[in-house]
Amino acid sequence: MHIGDFKETYASDQAVFINATSRFWLGILFALLILFPFVAGDYLLFMANLAGITIIGAVGLNILTGFAGLISLGHAAFIGVGGYTAAILSTRFDLPFLLCLPLSGLMAAFFGIIVGGPSLRLKGLYLCIATLAAQLILEFIFVHWESMTGGIRGMNISPPDIFGYVLDNDFKFYFVTLIMVILCVTFARNLFRTRVGRAFIAIRDRDISAELMGINLLRYKTYAFALSSFLAGISGCLWVNFLKTITPEHFPLLESVRYLAMIIVGGMGSILGSILGAIFMTIVPEVISTILGFLVNIFPTAMSFLFPLQQVIFGLLIVIFLVFEPHGLAEIWRRIKNYFHLWPFEH
Amino acid sequence: MKILSIDHISLSFGGLNVLSDVSFDVNQGEIFAIIGPNGAGKTSILNIISGFYRPEKGKVFFNGNDLTHMPADKRAALGMGRTFQNIALYHGMSVLDNIKLGAHYHLKTGLMSALWYWGAAHREEMELRKKIEEDIIDFLEIESIRNHPVSALAYGLQKRVELARALAMRPKVLLMDEPVAGMNAEETEDMARFILDIKEEYDTTIVLIEHDMKMIMDISDRVLVLNFGQALTHGTPKEVQKHPDVIEAYLGKKKAKTNRTAII
Numbered sequence: 001m002h003i004g005d006f007k008e009t010y011a012s013d014q015a016v017f018i019n020a021t022s023r024f025w026l027g028i029l030f031a032l033l034i035l036f037p038f039v040a041g042d043y044l045l046f047m048a049n050l051a052g053i054t055i056i057g058a059v060g061l062n063i064l065t066g067f068a069g070l071i072s073l074g075h076a077a078f079i080g081v082g083g084y085t086a087a088i089l090s091t092r093f094d095l096p097f098l099l100c101l102p103l104s105g106l107m108a109a110f111f112g113i114i115v116g117g118p119s120l121r122l123k124g125l126y127l128c129i130a131t132l133a134a135q136l137i138l139e140f141i142f143v144h145w146e147s148m149t150g151g152i153r154g155m156n157i158s159p160p161d162i163f164g165y166v167l168d169n170d171f172k173f174y175f176v177t178l179i180m181v182i183l184c185v186t187f188a189r190n191l192f193r194t195r196v197g198r199a200f201i202a203i204r205d206r207d208i209s210a211e212l213m214g215i216n217l218l219r220y221k222t223y224a225f226a227l228s229s230f231l232a233g234i235s236g237c238l239w240v241n242f243l244k245t246i247t248p249e250h251f252p253l254l255e256s257v258r259y260l261a262m263i264i265v266g267g268m269g270s271i272l273g274s275i276l277g278a279i280f281m282t283i284v285p286e287v288i289s290t291i292l293g294f295l296v297n298i299f300p301t302a303m304s305f306l307f308p309l310q311q312v313i314f315g316l317l318i319v320i321f322l323v324f325e326p327h328g329l330a331e332i333w334r335r336i337k338n339y340f341h342l343w344p345f346e347h
Numbered sequence: 348m349k350i351l352s353i354d355h356i357s358l359s360f361g362g363l364n365v366l367s368d369v370s371f372d373v374n375q376g377e378i379f380a381i382i383g384p385n386g387a388g389k390t391s392i393l394n395i396i397s398g399f400y401r402p403e404k405g406k407v408f409f410n411g412n413d414l415t416h417m418p419a420d421k422r423a424a425l426g427m428g429r430t431f432q433n434i435a436l437y438h439g440m441s442v443l444d445n446i447k448l449g450a451h452y453h454l455k456t457g458l459m460s461a462l463w464y465w466g467a468a469h470r471e472e473m474e475l476r477k478k479i480e481e482d483i484i485d486f487l488e489i490e491s492i493r494n495h496p497v498s499a500l501a502y503g504l505q506k507r508v509e510l511a512r513a514l515a516m517r518p519k520v521l522l523m524d525e526p527v528a529g530m531n532a533e534e535t536e537d538m539a540r541f542i543l544d545i546k547e548e549y550d551t552t553i554v555l556i557e558h559d560m561k562m563i564m565d566i567s568d569r570v571l572v573l574n575f576g577q578a579l580t581h582g583t584p585k586e587v588q589k590h591p592d593v594i595e596a597y598l599g600k601k602k603a604k605t606n607r608t609a610i611i
Contacts, residue, residue, distance in 0.1 A: 010476040011469075190464035194472060195447070195454045197461065202437050202448050209435035212397050213516065214423025214452035223458055269439060 004342065016189060037174045045170040051282040052177035053238045056184045058262045058278040059271060060231030063188060065260070066268035067197065068224035069204025070119050074131040075259045077138035078229040080251035082108040082236025087155045087246050088148060097160035097167075097241060101180075104237035105230040111138070112229025119221045123207075135253055142248035154247030157240060173242055180238060184231055189271050191227075200224055201269070265321055267328030276329035288313050350375045350552050351396070351520055356405035358391055358576075365391045366402070366576045373520070378546055378553045380563045383573035384596065389556045390432060392573075393522050396554070397429050398422045409520070423452045428518025430509045432525045432556075438498040442489065442508050445497055446479050449515030483511050486548075487541060503534040510541065514549070521545065523555045527562060535559060539566050564588070572596065 007013040017023045037045055061075045082104040089095040089103060115134040122130050142149050149155065159168040167173045191197040199220045202210035211217055240246045258281060266277020292306050299306075325332050351373040358366040366388045373379045381389045394400040396407055398419030407414040409425055428449075436445050454475065456468045484490055487507055492500060497508060506526060513521055526542065527535040539562050545551050557563050563570060564584040571581040574596040580587060587593055 010473055010480070014472065014476065187462040190468075191461050193464055194456045194461040194468050195451050196456060196458055198440070198444055198448050199451060201439050201444075205437035205439050206435045208399065209429075209431060210437075210448075211419045212399065212423065212429050213448055213512070214420050216418075216420045227458075 014193065016193070033178060037171050042170060045174055047283060047286060049170055049173055049177050049242055051279050052174075052181045053235050053242060054262070054278040054282050055181050055275050056231055056238065057235035057259060058266065058274040059184055059188050060228045060235065061259045062263045062266075062268065062271065062274040063191070063200070063231070064224050064228035066263050066270065066273070067192065067204060068200040068221065070116070070221060070224060071124065071128045071260075072131040072228070073128055073253065073256050073260070074115060074135035074138070075228075075232055076251040076253070076255035077135040078108045078112055078232035079236040079239065079255075080138060080142055080248070081111050081229075082233030083240040083246050083251070084142065084149055084155075084236075085233065086237035086240050087157050090157050090160070090241075091155060096162075098162060100160075100241075101234060101237050105233035108233025108236065109226040109230040112225040112232070113222055115229075116222055116225025119225065120218050132253070135256055139248060139251065139253075142251065149248070152248060154245060154249075156245050159244065160241040167241075170242075177238060177242070180234065184234065185271060185275065188231075192271070196220070196223065204269075261318060263328075265318055265328055267330030270328065270330040272333065273328050273330035276333065280329060284317065285310065285314055348375045349373065350410055351554070352408045353392070353396070354406045354408065356392070356395060356402045356407070358388075358395065358400060358402050364576050366395075368405075369573070369576070369578045370405075371571050371578060371581055373552060373554055374569075376546065376550055376552055377568040378542065378555060378566055380567035380570045381554065381556050381573060382558070382560070382563055382570060383579075386575075387573040388576040389573055390524055393429070393524055393554070393556060397427060397522055423516060426517065426519030428513040428516040428521040428551075430506075430513050430521075430523045430526060432528065434502075434505045434509055436497045436505060436509055436512070438496075441494055441496055442500070442511075443476075443479070443484075443493045445508055446483060446511045446515050447475060449512035450475055450479070450517075453517065479515060483514050486544070487511050487514075503530050506530065506534075506538065507541075510538075514545065517549075518551055520552045520554060523553060525556055525558065527557060527559050535562060542566060 005019055012018070017026055036048065040048065057075065057079050060078075061072065064075075065071050085104040085107040086100045089100045090097070095103070111134075115131060118130050119127055143152055145151075159166050161167060162176075165172075167176060192201075199210065199215045200223075202213065202215060203217060203220055203224075207217060239250075262277035262281045263274055264277070265280055266275070267273025288310050292310055296303050296306055321329070349372040353369060353371050356366055356369045357364075369388070369392065381392060383389055391400060395402050396414075398414070398417060398421075402415065405415075409422075409427065412425065414422060414425075437448065440448070454471055456471055460466070460468045484493055487510065489504070489507060489511060492504060492508075497505065500508065510523075510526065513523075523542070527538045530538065542553060542555070543566055546553055555563075555567065567584060569581060570584050570587045572579040572587055572590070572593050574592075579592045579596060580590045582590070
């Protein structure tokens with residue numbers, strides 16, 4: 001039983017998983033994640049893949065908006081850039097999946113750096129509008145550059161393969177998603193243990209004093225945009241390889257707003273928050289519609305009014321969460337963890 | 348030996364002359380105080396030295412280098428530390444992380460090794476932690492709050508954390524903007540002791556703005572008096588106290604004739 005934290009080195013004091021108990025539970029979590037696809041049905045596997053892909057995108061946005069304080073309304077478009085890059089590279093140039101993955105990330109990062117350029121001068125709502133413009137321009141390109149993107153009909157791609165092993169169902173793809181989520185989350189968490197991550201937070205909290213501390217604002221804001229859209233690109237590449245189709249409709253402004261909602265609900269400036277927020281926003285609408293579907297079976301006449309209720313309940317849930325815990329799901333999780341920290345012998 | 352020299356600086360915002368033709372030198376290892384009534388341009392001078400404002404005329408020299416057109420973040424590398432009047436800590440971080448941030452320029456970790464973390468970045472973080480614990484946290488007696496979030500600290504402690512962050516920059520010159528403003532007598536005494544210790548132990552030159560005349564006269568080696576953006580005089584605390592222009596600026600003309608000695 002866990003009875004206290006006693007540290008003998010600075011390294012153990014600065015570890016992410018600070019004691020044997022938390023490492024034990026992390027091990028259990030990994031074991032469950034690996035066992036999950038063997039017991040889950042098709043539908044759950046599909047949702048798990050989608051949640052994983054969304055997590056990567058949400059971590060990306062949280063690095064930019066939650067940590068570096070640069071608000072972006074163009075995140076879905078960067079995911080789109082990644083998705084289209086992957087689709088174009090794999091259909092036209094026949095590049096293997098493992099090569100498409102980093103290239104999609106790099107292409108999205110390239111666009112991110114261009115869009116992030118004005119961020120040295122623009123802050124807050126002004127930057128928000130600048131990124132909104134990027135979203136609309138990129139959407140326009142997706143629709144109208146027909147020779148490359150297939151226009152409004154989009155593109156279809158064949159199932160990806162890794163060294164000849166074809167990932168043709170959700171079960172196989174789950175492991176790719178899982179590995180990518182673990183890598184992205186680990187790297188993102190590592191970042192905030194070093195001077196680069198600290199510089200992001202400093203820019204968010206007090207950019208002027210950050211500059212006087214020797215932080216080159218242009219360089220670090222560019223890093224934040226590049227990293228954020230790199231992860232968006234990875235997320236987009238996985239997305240298109242998972243669904244095997246891509247159209248401009250998948251990356252509207254509303255999707256960017258949904259990503260913002262994710263990190264706000266999950267917890268701004270928290271990697272765990274991005275994960276929880278992404279899962280919440282992916283799974284909860286499904287749970288609500290399942291419950292409502294169940295109710296429709298009992299009261300068939302209520303169908304017409306139960307169906308729109310889905311959106312209302314989801315919206316209400318978000319508002320209730322934000323009112324009771326403005327710091328998001330990550331903060332709720334932290335409090336639960338603290339309660340059980342030395343449980344049952346608190347004192 | 349002079350470490351910092353301000354050479355005929357002028358600055359104006361719109362039609363308002365904030366500083367006109369101000370010159371002074373700061374010697375290596377001294378505590379140099381800038382005093383003056385509100386709006387005299389004291390903070391503007393610090394902002395010019397640290398690169399937040401560009402002077403319209405004049406130059407700033409630091410260790411012989413012309414700083415006038417150097418971006419603010421580069422000046423940190425040359426060894427210029429700063430604390431702020433209205434505390435500018437990073438409220439989303441713990442005390443420890445705030446202090447670590449001060450050392451930003453002395454660290455090497457790049458983006459890629461930061462993402463990977465294990466190896467070089469980890470070693471560097473551990474060395475940094477050890478150094479901060481031994482040199483700064485121990486020195487400023489803030490062991491008990493090192494893991495607290497900054498926003499939860501009392502005002503006096505926040506000022507002390509800000510000083511800790513500035514020390515982590517390992518500055519040659521430390522610019523302090525009202526380090527004891529709003530502090531009680533005990534906190535002021537602590538801060539004055541820390542400032543003297545920093546000068547002795549780290550051989551740091553300190554440029555300081557303060558309204559607390561008792562502290563200024565006790566600890567500073569030389570004082571510059573500003574009024575309406577002009578340098579009235581500078582010299583040792585004793586000389587400045589007796590200077591007729593200073594008495595006039597602080598007490599007004601009429602009293603200056605009758606009461607020349609008591610400005611404090």
